[in-house]
Amino acid sequence: AQKITQTQPGMFVQEKEAVTLDCTYDTSDPSYGLFWYKQPSSGEMIFLIYQGSYDQQNATEGRYSLNFQKARKSANLVISASQLGDSAMYFCAMRDRGSTLGRLYFGRGTQLTVWP
Amino acid sequence: NAGVTQTPKFQVLKTGQSMTLQCAQDMNHEYMSWYRQDPGMGLRLIHYSVGAGITDQGEVPNGYNVSRSTTEDFPLRLLSAAPSQTSVYFCASSYYRSPEELFFGEGSRLTVL
Numbered sequence: 001a002q003k004i005t006q007t008q009p010g011m012f013v014q015e016k017e018a019v020t021l022d023c024t025y026d027t028s029d030p031s032y033g034l035f036w037y038k039q040p041s042s043g044e045m046i047f048l049i050y051q052g053s054y055d056q057q058n059a060t061e062g063r064y065s066l067n068f069q070k071a072r073k074s075a076n077l078v079i080s081a082s083q084l085g086d087s088a089m090y091f092c093a094m095r096d097r098g099s100t101l102g103r104l105y106f107g108r109g110t111q112l113t114v115w116p
Numbered sequence: 117n118a119g120v121t122q123t124p125k126f127q128v129l130k131t132g133q134s135m136t137l138q139c140a141q142d143m144n145h146e147y148m149s150w151y152r153q154d155p156g157m158g159l160r161l162i163h164y165s166v167g168a169g170i171t172d173q174g175e176v177p178n179g180y181n182v183s184r185s186t187t188e189d190f191p192l193r194l195l196s197a198a199p200s201q202t203s204v205y206f207c208a209s210s211y212y213r214s215p216e217e218l219f220f221g222e223g224s225r226l227t228v229l
Contacts, residue, residue, distance in 0.1 A: 004158075009156075035218070043204065043222065043223045043225075044220065044222050044223065045159075045206060045208075045220035045223075047217070047218065091158055091159065093159075103149060103161055103164055103174065104159075104161075104218060106151075106158035106159040106160070107158050108156055108157060108158045109158055
């Protein structure tokens with residue numbers, strides 16, 4: 001069974017608008033961590049944001065925020081005020097206690113295109 | 117300020133050839149891992165290590181070997197390359213006290229003909 005599901009293969013957003021990238025996860029472990037990574041066309045993996053399952057507040061990092069809905073097992077990434085440089089592939093990932101520390105389960109990614 | 121260094125960045129092999137993808141980190145991280153990225157599949161874990169001398173298999177270990185003789189290095193060996201191993205390979209490392217901070221190398225693109 002897929003641990004991480006990203007249902008949007010591609011998303012389009014106009015510059016300066018906000019966009020939400022969906023991510024749902026599957027775990028029975030009460031302790032887990034959720035991650036979002038950005039992969040531009042150059043290929044490197046860039047860490048964006050992290051949410052722990054026990055964190056009381058939704059994580060935020062600059063223009064990135066994670067909409068964490070524990071009961072729904074969703075961890076959507078919200079990018080506010082999109083920029084052309086945000087065009088990239090975005091991956092949601094999870095680590096739980098069933099996985100060795102440092103090991104992540106990745107979704108299949110969402111290709112975001114920001115247009116002027 | 118090297119972080120995680122992978123070599124080579126590009127490699128073309130013929131079926132049946134062997135090669136080693138090198139990964140080195142200078143952050144004294146305990147945890148190191150290898151992932152492969154295929155189109156539409158996201159990243160999948162091949163092998164990982166929680167310290168020198170300790171390795172274990174991930175989701176897709178077949179056809180690959182690893183060893184961890186030092187904290188810094190975690191090479192990935194392809195014993196007899198197959199076209200199905202054409203992929204982009206990422207090495208990653210993290211510190212045991214903050215496992216959420218996973219540092220990735222820049223990736224190695226391997227083509228097997």
